[in-house]
Amino acid sequence: MIVDTVIHARWIIPVEPESVTSRIAPDNGSPVRESAPDALYEYHTLVIDDGRIIDLLPTAMARQKYQGTTTENLESHALLPGFINSHTHAAMTLLRGIADDLHLMDWLQNHIWPLEQKWMSEAFVRDGTDLAIAEMILGGTTCFNDMYFFPEVTAQQAMHHGIRASVGLIVIDFPSVWAENSEAYIEKGLALHDQLRHHPLISTPFAPHAPYTVSDEPLSRIRTFADELELPVHMHVHETLHEVEQEQQKTGQRPLRRLHELGLLSPSFMAVHMTQLTDDEIQLVAETGAHIVHCPESNLKLASGFSPIAKCLAGGINVALGTDGAASNNDLDMLGEMRMAALLGKAVANDASAIPAMTALRMATINGAKALGLDHEIGSLSIGKSADVIAIDLDRLETQPLYCPISQIVYAASRQQVTDVWVAGKHLLKQRHLTTIDITDLKRKIGEWRQRLSQ
Structure with missing residues:
Protein backbone atom coordinates (compact mmCIF):
# COMPACT_ATOMS: atom_id res chain seq x y z
CA MET A 1 0.00 0.00 0.00
CA ILE A 2 1.44 3.37 -1.03
CA VAL A 3 1.09 6.13 1.58
CA ASP A 4 2.50 9.63 2.06
CA THR A 5 4.95 9.05 4.91
CA VAL A 6 6.37 6.06 6.73
CA ILE A 7 8.51 6.69 9.82
CA HIS A 8 10.50 3.77 11.21
CA ALA A 9 11.65 4.56 14.74
CA ARG A 10 13.55 2.90 17.54
CA TRP A 11 10.82 3.91 19.99
CA ILE A 12 7.29 5.26 19.74
CA ILE A 13 5.68 6.87 22.78
CA PRO A 14 1.98 7.22 21.92
CA VAL A 15 1.17 8.87 25.33
CA GLU A 16 -2.40 7.68 25.61
CA PRO A 17 -2.59 4.72 28.00
CA GLU A 18 -4.12 2.37 25.48
CA SER A 19 -2.89 2.47 21.92
CA VAL A 20 -4.03 0.15 19.18
CA THR A 21 -1.17 -1.76 17.58
CA SER A 22 -0.57 -4.86 15.50
CA ARG A 23 1.10 -8.21 15.97
CA ILE A 24 1.47 -11.37 13.91
CA ALA A 25 -0.88 -14.15 14.95
CA PRO A 26 1.18 -17.28 15.71
CA ASP A 27 -1.38 -19.65 14.19
CA ASN A 28 -1.83 -18.23 10.69
CA GLY A 29 0.69 -15.38 10.40
CA SER A 30 -1.98 -12.72 9.78
CA PRO A 31 -1.90 -9.29 11.47
CA VAL A 32 -4.05 -8.89 14.57
CA ARG A 33 -5.17 -5.52 15.95
CA GLU A 34 -5.07 -5.22 19.70
CA SER A 35 -4.88 -2.56 22.40
CA ALA A 36 -1.84 -2.49 24.64
CA PRO A 37 -1.47 -0.61 27.92
CA ASP A 38 2.24 -0.05 27.38
CA ALA A 39 3.40 3.55 27.06
CA LEU A 40 6.37 2.62 24.88
CA TYR A 41 6.84 0.61 21.69
CA GLU A 42 10.27 -0.47 20.44
CA TYR A 43 11.12 -0.92 16.75
CA HIS A 44 7.74 0.33 15.60
CA THR A 45 6.58 2.40 12.66
CA LEU A 46 4.16 5.30 12.29
CA VAL A 47 2.25 5.50 9.03
CA ILE A 48 0.86 8.83 7.80
CA ASP A 49 -1.45 9.50 4.88
CA ASP A 50 -3.33 12.67 3.97
CA GLY A 51 -2.09 14.34 7.15
CA ARG A 52 -3.38 11.65 9.51
CA ILE A 53 -2.01 8.68 11.38
CA ILE A 54 -3.37 5.56 9.73
CA ASP A 55 -1.30 2.89 11.46
CA LEU A 56 1.16 2.18 14.26
CA LEU A 57 2.71 -1.27 13.99
CA PRO A 58 5.95 -3.24 14.34
CA THR A 59 8.56 -2.16 11.80
CA ALA A 60 8.96 -5.65 10.36
CA MET A 61 5.26 -5.71 9.50
CA ALA A 62 5.27 -2.14 8.21
CA ARG A 63 8.04 -2.88 5.71
CA GLN A 64 5.87 -5.62 4.23
CA LYS A 65 2.61 -3.69 4.26
CA TYR A 66 3.44 -0.05 3.36
CA GLN A 67 5.48 1.87 0.85
CA GLY A 68 5.94 5.55 1.63
CA THR A 69 6.33 8.33 -0.86
CA THR A 70 8.67 9.54 1.87
CA THR A 71 10.33 7.10 4.24
CA GLU A 72 12.26 8.11 7.36
CA ASN A 73 14.58 5.72 9.18
CA LEU A 74 15.10 7.10 12.67
CA GLU A 75 17.10 4.33 14.26
CA SER A 76 18.08 6.20 17.44
CA HIS A 77 15.00 8.33 17.86
CA ALA A 78 11.83 8.37 19.90
CA LEU A 79 8.64 9.47 18.16
CA LEU A 80 6.02 11.17 20.30
CA PRO A 81 3.14 13.58 19.87
CA GLY A 82 4.15 17.19 19.38
CA LEU A 372 -7.97 23.22 24.41
CA GLY A 373 -10.83 20.88 23.47
CA LEU A 374 -8.63 19.34 20.77
CA ASP A 375 -7.94 15.89 22.23
CA HIS A 376 -10.02 14.28 19.49
CA GLU A 377 -7.48 15.66 17.01
CA ILE A 378 -4.06 15.93 18.68
CA GLY A 379 -2.13 15.11 21.85
CA SER A 380 -1.35 11.44 21.24
CA LEU A 381 -0.19 9.18 18.44
CA SER A 382 -3.50 7.47 17.88
CA ILE A 383 -4.87 6.09 14.64
CA GLY A 384 -7.20 8.63 13.07
CA LYS A 385 -5.66 11.67 14.73
CA SER A 386 -3.75 14.40 12.96
CA ALA A 387 -0.10 13.55 12.36
CA ASP A 388 1.38 16.14 14.75
CA VAL A 389 4.60 14.24 15.50
CA ILE A 390 8.11 14.97 16.73
CA ALA A 391 11.32 12.93 16.74
CA ILE A 392 13.93 13.20 19.50
CA ASP A 393 17.40 11.74 18.96
CA LEU A 394 18.39 9.87 22.13
CA ASP A 395 21.80 8.75 20.83
CA ARG A 396 23.54 11.87 22.16
CA LEU A 397 26.07 11.59 24.97
CA GLU A 398 23.79 13.72 27.15
CA THR A 399 21.13 10.98 27.10
CA GLN A 400 23.43 7.98 27.49
CA PRO A 401 23.36 5.39 28.94
CA LEU A 402 19.70 4.93 28.14
CA TYR A 403 17.57 2.78 30.42
CA CYS A 404 14.15 4.43 30.06
CA PRO A 405 13.46 6.68 27.04
CA ILE A 406 10.58 8.48 28.77
CA SER A 407 12.70 9.41 31.78
CA GLN A 408 15.58 10.49 29.56
CA ILE A 409 13.29 12.75 27.52
CA VAL A 410 11.86 14.47 30.61
CA TYR A 411 14.96 14.64 32.82
CA ALA A 412 17.96 14.73 30.46
CA ALA A 413 17.11 15.60 26.84
CA SER A 414 17.46 19.12 25.44
CA ARG A 415 15.45 20.79 22.72
CA GLN A 416 18.50 20.60 20.44
CA GLN A 417 17.81 16.85 20.26
CA VAL A 418 14.50 17.45 18.47
CA THR A 419 15.45 16.63 14.88
CA ASP A 420 12.12 16.45 13.03
CA VAL A 421 8.65 17.92 13.42
CA TRP A 422 5.48 17.22 11.46
CA VAL A 423 2.16 19.08 11.77
CA ALA A 424 -0.78 17.44 10.02
CA GLY A 425 1.80 15.36 8.17
CA LYS A 426 3.72 18.38 6.85
CA HIS A 427 7.46 18.28 7.60
CA LEU A 428 8.17 21.62 9.34
CA LEU A 429 11.56 20.63 10.79
CA LYS A 430 13.73 18.21 8.84
CA GLN A 431 17.01 17.19 10.46
CA ARG A 432 17.07 20.50 12.40
CA HIS A 433 16.31 22.55 9.27
CA LEU A 434 13.20 24.75 9.34
CA THR A 435 11.33 24.21 6.10
CA THR A 436 8.92 27.18 6.21
CA ILE A 437 11.01 29.94 7.84
CA ASP A 438 13.95 31.92 6.42
CA ILE A 439 16.23 32.24 9.46
CA THR A 440 18.53 34.83 7.87
CA ASP A 441 15.65 37.18 7.09
CA LEU A 442 14.10 36.58 10.51
CA LYS A 443 17.33 37.45 12.31
CA ARG A 444 17.59 40.66 10.32
CA LYS A 445 14.09 41.74 11.38
CA ILE A 446 14.70 40.85 15.02
CA GLY A 447 17.94 42.85 15.00
CA GLU A 448 16.02 45.91 13.78
CA TRP A 449 13.48 45.48 16.60
CA ARG A 450 16.27 45.22 19.19
CA GLN A 451 17.58 48.60 18.07
CA ARG A 452 14.14 50.22 18.27
CA LEU A 453 13.12 48.73 21.60
CA SER A 454 16.40 49.55 23.33
CA GLN A 455 16.21 53.27 22.49
Missing part, protein backbone atom coordinates in the same frame (compact mmCIF):
# COMPACT_ATOMS: atom_id res chain seq x y z
CA PHE A 83 4.26 19.35 22.47
CA ILE A 84 1.29 21.61 23.14
CA ASN A 85 2.31 24.92 24.68
CA SER A 86 -0.95 25.72 26.43
CA HIS A 87 -0.16 29.32 27.36
CA THR A 88 1.90 31.80 25.35
CA HIS A 89 2.17 35.44 24.40
CA ALA A 90 4.07 34.64 21.22
CA ALA A 91 4.87 38.15 20.01
CA MET A 92 6.47 39.00 23.36
CA THR A 93 9.61 37.17 22.20
CA LEU A 94 10.67 40.65 21.03
CA LEU A 95 10.79 41.65 24.72
CA ARG A 96 12.93 38.70 25.81
CA GLY A 97 15.46 39.87 28.41
CA ILE A 98 14.51 43.53 28.26
CA ALA A 99 13.30 43.85 31.87
CA ASP A 100 14.55 40.92 33.90
CA ASP A 101 14.70 40.32 37.66
CA LEU A 102 11.76 42.53 38.65
CA HIS A 103 8.57 42.02 40.63
CA LEU A 104 5.55 41.16 38.48
CA MET A 105 3.63 44.44 38.78
CA ASP A 106 6.82 46.52 38.47
CA TRP A 107 7.76 44.45 35.42
CA LEU A 108 4.31 44.94 33.86
CA GLN A 109 3.41 48.51 34.83
CA ASN A 110 6.80 50.19 34.50
CA HIS A 111 8.42 48.26 31.67
CA ILE A 112 6.33 45.85 29.58
CA TRP A 113 3.10 47.84 29.29
CA PRO A 114 4.87 51.15 28.41
CA LEU A 115 6.91 49.39 25.71
CA GLU A 116 3.79 47.74 24.31
CA GLN A 117 1.95 51.06 24.34
CA LYS A 118 4.77 52.69 22.38
CA TRP A 119 5.56 49.94 19.88
CA MET A 120 2.49 47.73 19.54
CA SER A 121 1.53 47.24 15.89
CA GLU A 122 0.77 44.56 13.33
CA ALA A 123 4.46 44.49 12.42
CA PHE A 124 5.48 43.95 16.06
CA VAL A 125 3.10 41.00 16.38
CA ARG A 126 4.05 39.55 12.99
CA ASP A 127 7.80 39.56 13.58
CA GLY A 128 7.58 38.54 17.23
CA THR A 129 5.25 35.69 16.37
CA ASP A 130 7.56 34.51 13.59
CA LEU A 131 10.43 34.36 16.07
CA ALA A 132 8.26 32.46 18.56
CA ILE A 133 7.07 29.98 15.93
CA ALA A 134 10.63 29.29 14.79
CA GLU A 135 11.75 28.71 18.38
CA MET A 136 8.76 26.50 19.17
CA ILE A 137 9.13 24.30 16.09
CA LEU A 138 12.84 23.87 16.82
CA GLY A 139 11.88 22.72 20.31
CA GLY A 140 9.16 20.27 19.26
CA THR A 141 6.05 22.37 19.86
CA THR A 142 3.38 21.69 17.25
CA CYS A 143 0.50 23.67 18.81
CA PHE A 144 0.46 26.85 20.91
CA ASN A 145 -2.34 28.59 22.78
CA ASP A 146 -1.84 32.34 22.50
CA MET A 147 -3.14 35.46 24.21
CA TYR A 148 -2.11 38.77 22.67
CA PHE A 149 -3.10 41.80 20.64
CA PHE A 150 -3.71 41.54 16.88
CA PRO A 151 -4.73 37.87 17.07
CA GLU A 152 -5.54 37.95 13.36
CA VAL A 153 -1.84 38.51 12.68
CA THR A 154 -0.84 35.65 14.97
CA ALA A 155 -3.29 33.39 13.13
CA GLN A 156 -2.00 34.54 9.75
CA GLN A 157 1.62 33.75 10.68
CA ALA A 158 0.72 30.37 12.15
CA MET A 159 -1.12 29.43 8.97
CA HIS A 160 1.75 30.69 6.82
CA HIS A 161 4.32 28.56 8.66
CA GLY A 162 2.08 25.50 9.06
CA ILE A 163 1.98 25.28 12.86
CA ARG A 164 -1.22 24.60 14.77
CA ALA A 165 -2.46 27.49 16.92
CA SER A 166 -5.22 28.22 19.37
CA VAL A 167 -5.43 31.98 18.88
CA GLY A 168 -6.99 33.73 21.84
CA LEU A 169 -9.65 36.37 21.27
CA ILE A 170 -8.22 38.78 23.80
CA VAL A 171 -10.50 40.94 25.94
CA ILE A 172 -9.44 43.66 28.36
CA ASP A 173 -11.24 46.70 29.77
CA PHE A 174 -8.53 49.12 28.72
CA PRO A 175 -7.99 50.68 25.29
CA SER A 176 -5.11 49.59 23.08
CA VAL A 177 -4.03 50.14 19.51
CA TRP A 178 -6.13 47.07 18.60
CA ALA A 179 -9.45 48.00 20.29
CA GLU A 180 -10.83 50.88 22.33
CA ASN A 181 -12.88 49.02 24.96
CA SER A 182 -14.09 45.58 26.01
CA GLU A 183 -17.08 45.73 23.67
CA ALA A 184 -14.83 46.38 20.69
CA TYR A 185 -12.48 43.54 21.73
CA ILE A 186 -15.40 41.11 21.84
CA GLU A 187 -16.85 42.28 18.51
CA LYS A 188 -13.50 42.02 16.73
CA GLY A 189 -12.89 38.64 18.33
CA LEU A 190 -16.23 37.29 17.18
CA ALA A 191 -15.54 38.50 13.63
CA LEU A 192 -12.17 36.74 13.66
CA HIS A 193 -13.73 33.53 14.98
CA ASP A 194 -16.27 33.62 12.17
CA GLN A 195 -13.49 34.13 9.63
CA LEU A 196 -11.34 31.25 10.91
CA ARG A 197 -13.85 28.75 12.24
CA HIS A 198 -13.33 26.25 9.40
CA HIS A 199 -9.53 26.38 9.26
CA PRO A 200 -8.03 22.96 10.09
CA LEU A 201 -5.07 24.31 12.08
CA ILE A 202 -6.59 27.33 13.86
CA SER A 203 -9.02 27.46 16.78
CA THR A 204 -10.19 30.59 18.58
CA PRO A 205 -10.90 30.47 22.31
CA PHE A 206 -11.88 33.61 24.19
CA ALA A 207 -8.96 35.07 26.13
CA PRO A 208 -10.03 37.62 28.76
CA HIS A 209 -6.76 38.76 30.28
CA ALA A 210 -7.35 38.44 34.05
CA PRO A 211 -9.96 39.10 36.74
CA TYR A 212 -8.26 42.40 37.64
CA THR A 213 -8.36 43.70 34.04
CA VAL A 214 -11.81 42.52 32.90
CA SER A 215 -15.01 43.57 34.66
CA ASP A 216 -18.19 41.57 35.24
CA GLU A 217 -20.23 42.79 32.26
CA PRO A 218 -17.78 41.70 29.52
CA LEU A 219 -17.08 38.45 31.39
CA SER A 220 -20.81 37.69 31.38
CA ARG A 221 -20.97 38.39 27.66
CA ILE A 222 -17.96 36.14 27.07
CA ARG A 223 -19.62 33.33 28.99
CA THR A 224 -22.78 33.68 26.89
CA PHE A 225 -20.93 33.70 23.56
CA ALA A 226 -18.60 30.90 24.64
CA ASP A 227 -21.60 28.73 25.52
CA GLU A 228 -23.39 29.52 22.26
CA LEU A 229 -20.34 28.97 20.05
CA GLU A 230 -18.86 26.14 22.16
CA LEU A 231 -15.56 27.98 22.57
CA PRO A 232 -13.04 27.53 25.39
CA VAL A 233 -12.10 30.44 27.67
CA HIS A 234 -8.43 31.05 28.52
CA MET A 235 -7.55 33.42 31.41
CA HIS A 236 -4.84 34.29 33.94
CA VAL A 237 -6.23 33.41 37.38
CA HIS A 238 -4.70 33.56 40.87
CA GLU A 239 -1.27 34.33 39.44
CA THR A 240 -0.01 36.10 42.57
CA LEU A 241 -0.95 36.59 46.20
CA HIS A 242 -1.12 40.34 45.57
CA GLU A 243 -3.76 39.84 42.88
CA VAL A 244 -5.89 37.69 45.17
CA GLU A 245 -5.59 40.09 48.11
CA GLN A 246 -6.51 43.07 45.94
CA GLU A 247 -9.64 41.32 44.71
CA GLN A 248 -10.63 40.42 48.28
CA GLN A 249 -10.22 44.03 49.38
CA LYS A 250 -12.20 45.30 46.39
CA THR A 251 -15.06 42.79 46.25
CA GLY A 252 -14.86 40.76 49.45
CA GLN A 253 -14.23 37.53 47.55
CA ARG A 254 -11.36 35.71 45.91
CA PRO A 255 -11.14 35.91 42.07
CA LEU A 256 -11.91 32.24 41.49
CA ARG A 257 -15.14 32.49 43.46
CA ARG A 258 -16.16 35.56 41.44
CA LEU A 259 -15.52 33.72 38.18
CA HIS A 260 -17.55 30.79 39.44
CA GLU A 261 -20.48 33.04 40.34
CA LEU A 262 -20.32 34.50 36.83
CA GLY A 263 -20.69 30.97 35.47
CA LEU A 264 -17.28 30.76 33.85
CA LEU A 265 -15.87 27.70 35.61
CA SER A 266 -16.68 24.72 33.41
CA PRO A 267 -14.95 22.04 31.30
CA SER A 268 -14.34 24.81 28.74
CA PHE A 269 -12.38 27.05 31.13
CA MET A 270 -8.57 27.19 31.29
CA ALA A 271 -7.17 28.88 34.40
CA VAL A 272 -3.53 29.87 33.89
CA HIS A 273 -0.97 29.99 36.72
CA MET A 274 -3.17 29.23 39.77
CA THR A 275 -0.36 29.62 42.29
CA GLN A 276 -2.70 30.64 45.13
CA LEU A 277 -5.13 27.81 45.80
CA THR A 278 -6.89 26.58 48.91
CA ASP A 279 -8.06 22.99 49.26
CA ASP A 280 -11.66 24.19 48.78
CA GLU A 281 -10.70 25.92 45.55
CA ILE A 282 -8.98 22.80 44.26
CA GLN A 283 -12.19 20.91 44.96
CA LEU A 284 -14.21 23.62 43.17
CA VAL A 285 -12.04 23.41 40.06
CA ALA A 286 -12.32 19.62 40.08
CA GLU A 287 -16.11 19.69 40.51
CA THR A 288 -16.62 22.18 37.67
CA GLY A 289 -14.28 20.32 35.30
CA ALA A 290 -12.12 23.39 34.66
CA HIS A 291 -8.51 22.96 33.56
CA ILE A 292 -5.30 24.40 35.00
CA VAL A 293 -2.42 25.55 32.81
CA HIS A 294 0.80 25.37 34.80
CA CYS A 295 3.69 27.74 33.91
CA PRO A 296 6.39 26.79 36.42
CA GLU A 297 9.39 28.65 34.97
CA SER A 298 7.56 31.96 34.58
CA ASN A 299 6.05 31.61 38.06
CA LEU A 300 9.52 31.05 39.50
CA LYS A 301 11.18 33.90 37.62
CA LEU A 302 8.52 36.41 38.70
CA ALA A 303 8.30 34.89 42.20
CA SER A 304 4.55 34.50 41.68
CA GLY A 305 4.23 31.41 43.87
CA PHE A 306 3.98 27.65 43.70
CA SER A 307 1.01 25.94 42.12
CA PRO A 308 0.10 22.77 44.10
CA ILE A 309 0.07 20.63 40.98
CA ALA A 310 0.34 17.27 42.74
CA LYS A 311 -2.76 18.07 44.81
CA CYS A 312 -4.61 19.22 41.70
CA LEU A 313 -3.77 16.07 39.76
CA ALA A 314 -4.71 13.91 42.73
CA GLY A 315 -8.01 15.76 42.88
CA GLY A 316 -8.81 14.78 39.31
CA ILE A 317 -8.04 18.13 37.64
CA ASN A 318 -6.61 18.13 34.14
CA VAL A 319 -3.31 20.05 34.33
CA ALA A 320 -1.68 21.25 31.12
CA LEU A 321 1.66 22.96 30.65
CA GLY A 322 2.65 26.31 29.18
CA THR A 323 5.76 28.46 28.97
CA ASP A 324 4.08 31.88 29.27
CA GLY A 325 5.74 34.56 27.15
CA ALA A 326 9.47 34.71 26.48
CA ALA A 327 9.59 38.06 28.29
CA SER A 328 9.02 36.29 31.60
CA ASN A 329 10.47 32.81 31.05
CA ASN A 330 12.77 33.56 29.00
CA ASP A 331 12.29 30.76 26.49
CA LEU A 332 9.55 28.72 24.83
CA ASP A 333 11.19 25.39 25.63
CA MET A 334 8.61 22.72 26.49
CA LEU A 335 11.26 20.12 27.32
CA GLY A 336 12.66 22.47 29.93
CA GLU A 337 9.15 23.25 31.16
CA MET A 338 8.38 19.54 31.57
CA ARG A 339 11.52 19.00 33.59
CA MET A 340 10.79 22.01 35.80
CA ALA A 341 7.17 20.93 36.32
CA ALA A 342 8.27 17.48 37.45
CA LEU A 343 11.04 18.68 39.74
CA LEU A 344 9.15 21.60 41.25
CA GLY A 345 6.05 19.47 41.70
CA LYS A 346 8.06 16.98 43.74
CA ALA A 347 9.54 19.70 45.93
CA VAL A 348 6.22 21.46 46.58
CA ALA A 349 4.56 18.15 47.45
CA ASN A 350 7.61 17.01 49.46
CA ASP A 351 7.27 13.73 47.58
CA ALA A 352 9.80 12.45 45.04
CA SER A 353 7.12 10.33 43.38
CA ALA A 354 4.59 13.17 43.05
CA ILE A 355 5.06 14.03 39.35
CA PRO A 356 6.53 11.04 37.48
CA ALA A 357 8.14 11.54 34.09
CA MET A 358 5.12 10.14 32.24
CA THR A 359 2.80 12.53 34.07
CA ALA A 360 4.94 15.47 33.00
CA LEU A 361 4.90 14.23 29.42
CA ARG A 362 1.11 13.97 29.50
CA MET A 363 0.91 17.54 30.80
CA ALA A 364 2.87 18.68 27.75
CA THR A 365 0.79 16.68 25.25
CA ILE A 366 -2.60 15.05 25.79
CA ASN A 367 -3.51 17.19 28.82
CA GLY A 368 -2.95 20.32 26.77
CA ALA A 369 -5.10 18.89 23.99
CA LYS A 370 -7.90 18.22 26.50
CA ALA A 371 -7.68 21.74 27.91
